[in-house]
Amino acid sequence: MGAASQTRSPWRDRFKFNHLSKRRERSGGIVLPSILIALVMATPLGYMLYYGSQVEPALWNKLWKTQLPGLLFNSLVLMLIVTAGAVLLGLVLAWLVERTDIPGHTWLKPLLVSPLVIPCYIVAIAYVGFVGKRGLLERLLEAWGLHAEVPSLYGLGGTAFVLILATFPYVFALAVAALRKTNASLEEAARSLGLTRWQVAFRVMLPLLAPALLGGAVLSALYALSDFGVASIFRYQTFTTAIYVLFNNHERAAASALGLLLIAITVIILFAQTQLWKERRVSADKISLRSLPRFSLGFWRGPALLLVWSSLTASFFLPILIFVYWFIESLTVSATVAWMTNLNELVAHALNSFWTSALAATLAIGLAILPAYWRGRRPNDRLGQGVVWLAQSGVALPGLLLALGLAFVLLKWFPALYFSVSVLVLVYVLRFFPQAFQSVLSGFSQIPERLEEGARLLGCTPVGIFWRVIRPLLQPALLAGWTLVFLNSVRELPATLLLHPAGFDTLTVRVWMAASEGYYGPAAPAALLLIVLSLPLLFFLWREHESALS
Amino acid sequence: MSLRLVRFISLSLILTLFLSFVGSLGIAQSSSGEIVIYSGRREPLLQPILELFEKETGIKTIVKYGSGSALAQQILEEEKALGRSADLFIHTETATFEFLRLQNALQPYSSESTRSTLVDMRARDGSWTGLSGRSRAILYNKNLVKASDLPNSIFDLTDSKWKGKIAATNSANDSFTAWVSALRLTIGEEPAKNFLLKLKENTTRLTNSHTDVRKAVGRGEFALGLINHYYYHIQLEEPDAAVRNVGIIFPDQKQTQIGTLILAAAGAILKNARNLSNAQKVLDFLTGTEGQKFFAEVNYEYPLRPAVPTRSDVLKVVQDSLNCNKTSAIACLKQFPLPLDALGAAAQKTRDLLVEIGW
Numbered sequence: 001m002g003a004a005s006q007t008r009s010p011w012r013d014r015f016k017f018n019h020l021s022k023r024r025e026r027s028g029g030i031v032l033p034s035i036l037i038a039l040v041m042a043t044p045l046g047y048m049l050y051y052g053s054q055v056e057p058a059l060w061n062k063l064w065k066t067q068l069p070g071l072l073f074n075s076l077v078l079m080l081i082v083t084a085g086a087v088l089l090g091l092v093l094a095w096l097v098e099r100t101d102i103p104g105h106t107w108l109k110p111l112l113v114s115p116l117v118i119p120c121y122i123v124a125i126a127y128v129g130f131v132g133k134r135g136l137l138e139r140l141l142e143a144w145g146l147h148a149e150v151p152s153l154y155g156l157g158g159t160a161f162v163l164i165l166a167t168f169p170y171v172f173a174l175a176v177a178a179l180r181k182t183n184a185s186l187e188e189a190a191r192s193l194g195l196t197r198w199q200v201a202f203r204v205m206l207p208l209l210a211p212a213l214l215g216g217a218v219l220s221a222l223y224a225l226s227d228f229g230v231a232s233i234f235r236y237q238t239f240t241t242a243i244y245v246l247f248n249n250h251e252r253a254a255a256s257a258l259g260l261l262l263i264a265i266t267v268i269i270l271f272a273q274t275q276l277w278k279e280r281r282v283s284a285d286k287i288s289l290r291s292l293p294r295f296s297l298g299f300w301r302g303p304a305l306l307l308v309w310s311s312l313t314a315s316f317f318l319p320i321l322i323f324v325y326w327f328i329e330s331l332t333v334s335a336t337v338a339w340m341t342n343l344n345e346l347v348a349h350a351l352n353s354f355w356t357s358a359l360a361a362t363l364a365i366g367l368a369i370l371p372a373y374w375r376g377r378r379p380n381d382r383l384g385q386g387v388v389w390l391a392q393s394g395v396a397l398p399g400l401l402l403a404l405g406l407a408f409v410l411l412k413w414f415p416a417l418y419f420s421v422s423v424l425v426l427v428y429v430l431r432f433f434p435q436a437f438q439s440v441l442s443g444f445s446q447i448p449e450r451l452e453e454g455a456r457l458l459g460c461t462p463v464g465i466f467w468r469v470i471r472p473l474l475q476p477a478l479l480a481g482w483t484l485v486f487l488n489s490v491r492e493l494p495a496t497l498l499l500h501p502a503g504f505d506t507l508t509v510r511v512w513m514a515a516s517e518g519y520y521g522p523a524a525p526a527a528l529l530l531i532v533l534s535l536p537l538l539f540f541l542w543r544e545h546e547s548a549l550s
Numbered sequence: 551m552s553l554r555l556v557r558f559i560s561l562s563l564i565l566t567l568f569l570s571f572v573g574s575l576g577i578a579q580s581s582s583g584e585i586v587i588y589s590g591r592r593e594p595l596l597q598p599i600l601e602l603f604e605k606e607t608g609i610k611t612i613v614k615y616g617s618g619s620a621l622a623q624q625i626l627e628e629e630k631a632l633g634r635s636a637d638l639f640i641h642t643e644t645a646t647f648e649f650l651r652l653q654n655a656l657q658p659y660s661s662e663s664t665r666s667t668l669v670d671m672r673a674r675d676g677s678w679t680g681l682s683g684r685s686r687a688i689l690y691n692k693n694l695v696k697a698s699d700l701p702n703s704i705f706d707l708t709d710s711k712w713k714g715k716i717a718a719t720n721s722a723n724d725s726f727t728a729w730v731s732a733l734r735l736t737i738g739e740e741p742a743k744n745f746l747l748k749l750k751e752n753t754t755r756l757t758n759s760h761t762d763v764r765k766a767v768g769r770g771e772f773a774l775g776l777i778n779h780y781y782y783h784i785q786l787e788e789p790d791a792a793v794r795n796v797g798i799i800f801p802d803q804k805q806t807q808i809g810t811l812i813l814a815a816a817g818a819i820l821k822n823a824r825n826l827s828n829a830q831k832v833l834d835f836l837t838g839t840e841g842q843k844f845f846a847e848v849n850y851e852y853p854l855r856p857a858v859p860t861r862s863d864v865l866k867v868v869q870d871s872l873n874c875n876k877t878s879a880i881a882c883l884k885q886f887p888l889p890l891d892a893l894g895a896a897a898q899k900t901r902d903l904l905v906e907i908g909w
Contacts, residue, residue, distance in 0.1 A: 067908040133769035134793045152771060235756050245722045245758070248617035249901050415631030502586050502614030502636065513593055513615065518761050 029462070031383070034371040038391035041433050044405030045263070045397050051408060052260030055253050063257060067242060071258070075225060075238045075265075078160055082224035085164035087217050090171025091209070093311060096304050098179040100295045108308060109176065110542050113169045115315035117534040119491040119508070120166035121229025122527050125515040126319035127153055127162060128233055129326070136322065158234040159227075165315035166230070167223050171216030173545065178212035184293075211277065218273045222266060226398030228494040229512070240400050244494065247404060259401045266396045320531065323524045330521025346510075346525055353506040353530070356421065357489035360428030361482045364436035367429070368481070372437055376444030392434040402431050403495035423499050424506075428489035435488065436481045443477020444470075480544045483537050491530060584610045585828045588625065590618020590641035590724060591815055592759070599844045603835050609828050617758065618724045619897075622646045625820060629655055637823040638832055640681070642778075643728040643813045647678035648894020656818045663834040667842075667854040668880070671814040673891060680814030680890075681836045682845035683852030683880055684778040686729050687810070688799040689764055689785070694773040703802045707774070708748035715752065717772035721904040722758035725778055725813055730904065731896040732811045732886045747907055755909065768793035778813070783850035783864060800883060803872055809884035814854065815845075852879045 093112055097105045115123075130136045132152030141148050153161060182205065190204045191197075228240045239262045246255035297304055374381070375388045394402060406427050410418035417423055447470060455465045493508050500509055507526045514523035589596055593615050600611050614621070618641040628635035635655075641647065650656050651673060658676035671680030688707075690700065694715070701707055707716060719726045734742040753776075756762040760777050764785045767775040770793075782798040802808050817836060819829045835841050842858040845851045850864050859865075860879045869875060874882035 062906055066906055070908070133771055134790055135769075139790060154771075232757060235754070237755075245720055246905070248620040248722045248758075249727075249904075250619055250623045251901060251905055254905055411627055411631065415627070419628060419632065500614075502588065503612035516757065516759060516762075517592060517594055518759075518765050519594065 030370050030374050031387075034374050034384075034387050034391075037367050037371055038387045041391045041430060042393045043409055044402050044430060045393050047409050048256060048259055048263065048397065048401055048405040051252075051405075052256040052263075055257040055260070059253055059257060063254060068258075068261075071237060071239050071242050072261075074156070074236065075240075075262075078156060078163070078231070078236070078238060079221050079224045081156070081160040082163040082167060083217050083221045085160065086167040086171050086220040087213055089164060089311060090168040090216055091175050091213060093168070093308060094172050094175035094179055096308060098176050100297050100304065102297060102301065102304050102308065105294075109546075110539060111312060111316075112172050112308070113542055114535070114538065115165060115312075116169050117487075117538045118316065118319055118531055119229070119493065120162055120227065121233060121493055122323070122511060122530070123165060123315065123319045124158070124162045124230040124233040125511070125520070125523065125527075126322040127158060129520045130318075130322050136325065154235050156236055159231050159236040160224075162230050162234070163220075163224050163227060165311075167216075167220040168311070168315070170219045170223075171213070174212040174216045175209060177545070178209045182208050214273060214276055218269060221269055222395075222398075225262065225266060225269075226400070228398075228400050233515075240398060240494070243400055243404070244498075247498070252408075255404065259404065262398060262401065263396055266398070270396060320528075323520075323527050323531075326520040327524035327528060330524060346529065349505050349507050349510050349526060350529055350533075352504055353490050353508065354533075356424045356506065357428060357486045360425045360432070360489045361436075361486040363425065364429045364433050364485045365440065365478055365482050368433065368436040368440040372440035372444055376441055377449060388437070392437060394430055395434045398494075399431055399492060400494040400498070403427055403498045406430060406495075407499065418499075419501055421501060421504055423501070424496060424504075427495045427499055428485070428492060431492065431495060432485040432488050436485050439477050439481025439484060440474070443474045443481075446477070447473045476544060480541060483541050487534055487537055487541075490534065583825060583828060584612055585638060585825050585832060586636040587611055587613045587638045587640060587832070588621040588636045589613050589615050589639075590621055590646065591615075592761075595849050596640065598848065599836070599841060600832075602840075602844065603832060606840075607831060607835070609831065611832070617722055618642060618646050619649075619727075619901075622650055625650065625655055626653055629820075629822065634822040634824060635820050637825045637829040638817060638819055640815070640817045641724065642684075642815045643724050643893070644673075644678060644680070644816050644890045645728045645731060645893035645897040646724055647673065647816055647818050648891050649897055650818065651675075651677040652894060655821050657821050657823070659819050659830055659833060661830065661834055663837045666857070667837050668856065671816075671854050671890065673818075678816045678818035679833055679837060680816045680854045681841070682815045682849065683812055683854055684725075684780055684815065685800065685810050685812045685852075685879075685883055686725070687777055687779040687782065688801055689767045689775040689777045689782050690797050690799060691767050691770050691773055692795045692797055693770055700797075700799060701774070701801070702799065702804070703807055704749075705745065705802075707752060708745060710752070712752045712774065714754065715773040716749075716754065717756055717763045717766045717775040718753050719760060719763060719776070720755045720758050721901070721909045723760065725760070726776070727897065727900055727904065728813055728893050729776075729811050731893045731900040732888055734900060734903070735888055735892060735896055736808055736886050743903060743907065746903070746909065750907060750909060764796075765793070768796055780850035780864075782867075798867060798871070800868065800871055803884050807884070809886050811886050812852075812880060812883060814890060815851070 096102050097108045097112065102108070128135075131150050132138075132154070133149065135150055135152070138148065138150045141150075152158075186204055186208070187200055190200045195203065225238075226240060227238070228244060231238045232241045232244070239258055243255045243258050243262070246252075246258065371384075371388055371391050374384045378384050397405065406423070407418065410423065417426070451469055451473075452465055455469045460468065491508060493512065496506055496508050497512060500506060505513075507530045510526040511523045511530070514520070514526075587600070593613075596615075597613070600613065604610060614636070621639065621641075625635045625639060639647070639650065639656075647656070656677040658673075659679070660676040664672065664676070664679045667680055668683075671683060672678070688701065688704075701709075701712075706712075721727060730742070730746065733745070737745070754772065756766060760781050761784075763772075763775040763777055764781040766772050768785050768788060779798060779800075782796060785796050786794050788794055801810055803810070817833050819826065819833065823829045836845075837855065839855065839858060842853040842855040846853040846858055846861050846864075850861060852860055852864070856878070859877070865877065865879055868879040868882050872882050876882050
C-alpha cells in the first residue's frame with residue numbers, strides 16, 4: 001500500500017483517500033487474526049463432526065435398536081414443552097408489566113429477570129430436596145401437624161418445570177423490549193378501523209412480537225436440548241445425560257455418535273429460525289415517543305398478580321429460601337459438614353471460580369473485537385460473513401459436547417494444556433465467545449463510521465483511532481459483554497465437571513459434588529455465594545439493557 | 551468510572567494470565583511432597599480418612615473425585631502424553647485396577663501393612679491392594695414389602711410384580727458394572743443378557759450414585775434398591791425417622807444359589823508416581839489398623855485386615871440373615887465363584903453389553 005501511494009502527490013498522500021478506499025476492501029491486520037480466531041472457535045465443533053462421522057455403522061445400528069429412539073423422544077418432548085411453556089409465560093408476564101396497570105410494574109421488571117442469577121441446576125436441587133416423599137415440605141408440614149403426601153417431581157414433569165422457570169426470563173426480556181418498541185399509532189389505527197382488542201392482539205401485536213418470541217423460543221429450545229444438570233437431577237434421560245454417562249464410561253464412539261445427532265437437531269433449529277425470520281420480518285416504524293396506554297386489568301388484577309408472584313416465588317424466592325434453610329440447618333447439625341466446606345476452602349473455591357471466569361470473559365471480549373469490527377464495518381463482505389459464521393458455530397454445540405470436542409482436540413495435540421487450569425478458561429472462552437461477539441458487534445453498530453473516518457483524515461493511526469475514538473464509545477458494550485460471559489462462566493456446569501483438574505474445584509463443582517450425594521447442607525454455602533455474587537452483575541446488565549431501549 | 555472499569559479489566563487480564571501461568575505450573579509439577587490422588591470413590595466416604603492421614607503425617611493430599619473409569623482413562627492419557635499422572639488411584643471396585651494393570655500403568659507395592667490384609671483382596675503381583683470389602687445387596691422399604699414377599703435371589707427381581715418398584719444406579723457406577731461382569735462370568739453370556747433385559751423392565755435407573763438409590767428407597771419411592779451393603783447402614787443414620795424403615799437382603803445365599811459379589815475398594819500406586827514414598831505411606835495407612843478401623847467403624851465396610859473386627863451391627867445383620875456364627879462378614883457370605891482379578895478383562899465387554907441394552 002505504501003509503495004502505491006509514493007507515486008502520488010504529497011497532498012493525496014497526506015489525506016490518504018486512496019488508502020481509505022483500499023481499507024474499505026479488506027485489511028490484513030484484521031482479516032488474518034479474525035480468520036485465526038474463527039478457526040480456533042470452530043475447532044471443537046469440527047472435531048466432533050469428524051469424530052462422530054467416523055462412528056461405525058454397526059454401532060449406529062445398535063444404538064438405533066436400543067437407546068436412540070427413547071432418547072430422541074425424551075429430548076424432543078422436553079424441548080417442545082419447555083419452549084411452549086417459556087414463551088407463553090414470558091409473553092404473558094411481559095405484557096402484564098409493560099402494558100397493564102398491574103401494581104408495581106416499574107420494579108417488577110428487574111425482579112422478573114432476577115431468576116437468571118440462579119443456575120438452573122441449583123433450582124432443580126432445591127426442588128428435589130423440597131418436594132417428594134420425606135422432602136423438606138412434607139417434614140415442615142408434619143412439624144405443623146399436617147400429614148400430607150407431597151408428590152415428587154422426578155421425570156419429565158420436574159425437568160420441564162424447572163427449565164421453564166429457568167428460561168422464561170429470557171423470553172420476558174426480549175418480549176418487553178419488543179413491546180416497548182411497538183408503535184402506539186399502529187394499535188390505535190387498528191382499533192379505529194374497527195378491530196376488537198383480541199383481533200388487534202392477534203393480527204397486529206403478535207406479528208410485531210414474532211421476531212422476539214421466535215428468538216426466545218429458539219433460546220429456550222436450545223437450552224432444554226443442551227441441559228445436563230436439571231435432567232440428571234430429575235432422573236430424566238436425554239441425549240445430554242446419556243452422552244455424559246457414555247463419556248464417563250469411556251464409550252467415546254457412542255458418545256460422539258449421540259453428540260452428532262444432538263448437533264444435527266441444534267442446527268435444524270437454528271436453520272429454521274433464520275428461515276422463519278426471513279418470512280416473518282415485519283417492518284417496524286421508529287419508536288414512538290408517546291408511551292402506550294396501559295390496559296386496566298379490572299377483575300383480572302387478582303389472577304394477574306397471582307401469576308406474577310407465583311412465577312417469581314417458584315423461580316427465585318423459594319429456591320433461595322430453601323438453600324438458606326439448608327444452610328442454617330447445616331450450621332446446627334455438625335455431622336453433615338464434617339467432611340467439607342470450611343470457610344477457607346469456600347473462599348478458595350470462590351476465587352477459583354472467579355478468576356477463571358474473569359480471565360475467560362476478558363479473553364472472549366478481547367478476541368471478539370477484531371471479527372466484530374470487520375463484520376460491523378463491512379457487513380457485505382462475503383469472506384467476513386463466512387468467518388463470523390465460523391466463529392459463532394459453537395452455538396450449535398451444547399456445553400457438554402464442546403467440552404468433549406475440546407478434550408479430544410487437546411488430548412491429541414496439546415496434552416499439557418488439557419491437564420492444567422487453562423483448559424477451564426479455554427472452554428469458557430470457546431463456549432461463550434458467540435455472546436461476547438454479539439455484544440461487541442452491537443456496540444460497533446452504534447458507533448457511526450464517520451467518526452473513524454474523521455479521525456483517520458486527521459492523521460490518527462489505527463491503534464490511536466481504536467484507543468481514542470472507538471474504545472470510549474464501545475465501552476458500555478464491552479462491559480455488558482464481559483459481564484455476560486463472566487456470569488455464564490461462573491455458573492457453567494457440564495464442561496467444568498468434565499474438565500476441572502485435580503485439586504481445582506470451583507463453586508459449581510462443590511455444589512454439584514455435595515448435592516449429587518444428597519448433602520444439601522454442605523452444598524448450600526457455595527450455592528448461595530454463587531447467587532449473591534452474581535446478583536449485582538445481573539442488575540448491571542439489566543440497566544444496560546434498559547438504557548439501550550430508552 | 552468507565553476508565554476505571556477498563557483499567558480494572560486490563561488489570562484483571564494481566565493478573566489472571568499470571569495466575570493461570572502459576573496455577574498451571576502448580577498443577578503440572580506439584581512436587582512439593584503433596585500427593586495427587588485420583589479417586590472414583592465418593593468424597594464423603596474417603597475425604598474424612600484422608601484428613602485423618604494428613605493430620606497424623608503432615609503430608610498434604612490433593613484429590614480429584616470423579617467417575618472411576620473416566621479417571622482411569624485420564625491416567626492412561628496422561629501417562630501417554632506427559633509421561634506421568636497422579637501418584638495414587640483409589641476406586642470402589644477392582645476391575646478398573648485390573649484394566650490399568652494390564653495397560654502397565656501401575657507399580658506393585660508390598661509392605662508389611664499391605665500384606666496383612668486378606669490375600670483374595672489383593673492383586674497377585676501387588677499392583678493394587680484392597681482397602682475395604684463390601685457386598686452387593688438389596689435394600690428394601692419395610693413399609694412397601696411384606697416379609698413374606700421378600701425376594702431371596704436377584705432372579706426373583708425379574709418377576710412382573712416388581713415392575714417400577716426397583717431402583718438401581720445407571721451404568722456409570724463401577725460397582726454395578728463389576729456386578730454385571732461377575733454375573734456374566736458366572737451364569738454365562740446369554741442368560742446374563744436376558745436377565746438384565748428383564749430386570750431393566752422392572753427397574754428405574756437413577757443417577758450413578760448409590761446414595762440416590764438408598765434415599766429413594768428410604769423415602770418409599772421404590773420398594774427395592776440394588777446397593778452395596780453399607781448404604782443400608784448409612785440410611786439408618788438419616789435424621790428423619792420415617793426414612794429409616796429399611797431392611798437389607800443378601801441375595802442368593804442358599805446352597806443351590808450362586809452367591810453374591812464381594813467387591814474390594816482398593817488403592818494402587820501409579821507407575822510414574824512422583825511422590826512414591828508418600829503414596830506408599832497412604833497405602834500403609836489405609837491398610838493399617840487405624841485406616842481399617844475407620845473403614846469398618848465409620849463407613850460400615852468389611853475390614854480386610856483380619857485383626858480388625860467388623861462393626862458389631864454390620865456383623866449382626868449378616869449373621870442374623872444367614873444364620874451364621876462366624877465373626878467375619880466376609881466368611882459368612884457365599885460369594886460368586888470368581889477371583890476378583892477375573893473382572894478386569896471382562897469390563898469392556900460388560901460396558902458394551904450395557905450400552906447395547908441401554909442400561
